[in-house]
Amino acid sequence: MASNQDLPEGTVQNILDQESLKWVFVGGKGGVGKTTCSSILSILLSRVRHSVLIISTDPAHNLSDAFQQRFTKTPTLVNGFTNLYAMEVDPNVENEEMLGSEGMDGFLSDLANAIPGIDEAMSFSEMLKLVQTMDYSVIVFDTAPTGHTLRLLQFPSTLEKGLAKMMTLRNKFGGMLSQMTHLFGVSDDFGEGAILGKLEGMKDVIERVNKQFKDPDLTTFVCVCIPEFLSLYETERLVQELTNFEIDTHNIIINQVLHDEEDAESKLLKARMRMQKKYIDQFYMLYDDFHITKLPLLPDEVCGVEALKSFSCNFLSPYESPIIRGKEEVLEQRVSTLREQLKDAEAELERQRKGKQKI
Structure with a gap:
C-alpha cells in the first residue's frame, strides 16, 4: 500500500484538468448519492468547459430533484447557468412511444423477449444520435445502479444479436417483418430493408461511440460508494467489469463519511465511525492508484443549485472536520x-x- 505522500490527490481536480474528456460516467450502487455527485461534477465542469450536458439514464430520475427543476428527454438549460444543460432519458417510456399501442403483441413481443435489452439499446442509440448532433464539450452520465450501467456498455453486442435474430426471423417469416415498420416510424413502402437499415444505423452509432468510451483520453468512469461492506463489494465488481470493458476509471468518491470522532458522545455513532474507518482503509489499500475523494455526511439533503455549489468545495479540497481544522x-x-x-x-x-x- 502506498504511503499518504504517494497517494494520488483526493479530489476530482484531475477530471477538470483533463480537457480532452468528452464522456464522464458516474455510477455505483443504488442510494449512495450518484445524482448529487454527477450534478456537482457537471457544475464544476461548466466552470472550465464551453458547454456541459448532464444526462440521467436512471428510470427513477432524481436529476429534477437535485436541481429542483423539471427536466425532460430534451436538453434544458439549468436555471442560473448559461452553459449547463440537463435531460432525463427513460428507455421504457420512449420505447412505448415508439411501439404504439399494439406494438408489443404477438410477433414483436417474441422478438423483444428473444433479445433482452434490445429496447434499451435502441432508445440509447437514438439518444446518442441526438447528443452527437449537438455541440457539447463534455457529457456527464448520471447512470442507473450498477447492473443497468453495465448493460448500457454492452449495447453494441446486444444490437448485433438483434440483427442476427432479425435475419433469422426474416428467413422464417418473410413478409411478417413489415408489421414492424411503424416501430421505427417509416412507411410500409420501405419494408423490412428499412428496419434492418435502421438497426444497422443504430449499431454503427453505438459502435462508434463505444470506441470513444474505450479511449481514456475521451472517457472516464467515476465510482460513487459509501464506506460499508456491500458498497465496497459492489465497487470492486464495477471496477473489474469496467476493466473488462476497457473503460478507464481512476476516481472513487466515498460519500456519507462521518467525522468529528472526538466530539461524538453517542456509542452508536462511535461504533459507526470505527466501522467506516475499517472500510475506508480497505478502499485505500485496494485502490492506492485511484483519486479517492471523501465527502462528509450532512444533516440535510443537498438539493437546489445553491446547496450543490456550496457542497462542491468538498470535491476540490479534502474535507477536514472542525476538530482538525x-x-x-x-x-x-x-x-x-x-x-x-x-x-x-x-x-x-x-x-x-x-x-x-x-x-
Missing part, C-alpha cells in the same frame, strides 16, 4: 462550556446547602 478553538469552547456547567452546578449545590441549614 480548529482543534484548539474547539477545545477552548468545550472547556468554556464545562466551566459554565461547573459554575451552575456549584451554585445549585450552594442553594441546596443553604436550604438544609434553614430546616
Whole structure:
C-alpha cells in the first residue's frame, strides 16, 4: 500500500484538468448519492468547459430533484447557468412511444423477449444520435445502479444479436417483418430493408461511440460508494467489469463519511465511525492508484443549485472536520462550556446547602 505522500490527490481536480474528456460516467450502487455527485461534477465542469450536458439514464430520475427543476428527454438549460444543460432519458417510456399501442403483441413481443435489452439499446442509440448532433464539450452520465450501467456498455453486442435474430426471423417469416415498420416510424413502402437499415444505423452509432468510451483520453468512469461492506463489494465488481470493458476509471468518491470522532458522545455513532474507518482503509489499500475523494455526511439533503455549489468545495479540497481544522478553538469552547456547567452546578449545590441549614 502506498504511503499518504504517494497517494494520488483526493479530489476530482484531475477530471477538470483533463480537457480532452468528452464522456464522464458516474455510477455505483443504488442510494449512495450518484445524482448529487454527477450534478456537482457537471457544475464544476461548466466552470472550465464551453458547454456541459448532464444526462440521467436512471428510470427513477432524481436529476429534477437535485436541481429542483423539471427536466425532460430534451436538453434544458439549468436555471442560473448559461452553459449547463440537463435531460432525463427513460428507455421504457420512449420505447412505448415508439411501439404504439399494439406494438408489443404477438410477433414483436417474441422478438423483444428473444433479445433482452434490445429496447434499451435502441432508445440509447437514438439518444446518442441526438447528443452527437449537438455541440457539447463534455457529457456527464448520471447512470442507473450498477447492473443497468453495465448493460448500457454492452449495447453494441446486444444490437448485433438483434440483427442476427432479425435475419433469422426474416428467413422464417418473410413478409411478417413489415408489421414492424411503424416501430421505427417509416412507411410500409420501405419494408423490412428499412428496419434492418435502421438497426444497422443504430449499431454503427453505438459502435462508434463505444470506441470513444474505450479511449481514456475521451472517457472516464467515476465510482460513487459509501464506506460499508456491500458498497465496497459492489465497487470492486464495477471496477473489474469496467476493466473488462476497457473503460478507464481512476476516481472513487466515498460519500456519507462521518467525522468529528472526538466530539461524538453517542456509542452508536462511535461504533459507526470505527466501522467506516475499517472500510475506508480497505478502499485505500485496494485502490492506492485511484483519486479517492471523501465527502462528509450532512444533516440535510443537498438539493437546489445553491446547496450543490456550496457542497462542491468538498470535491476540490479534502474535507477536514472542525476538530482538525480548529482543534484548539474547539477545545477552548468545550472547556468554556464545562466551566459554565461547573459554575451552575456549584451554585445549585450552594442553594441546596443553604436550604438544609434553614430546616
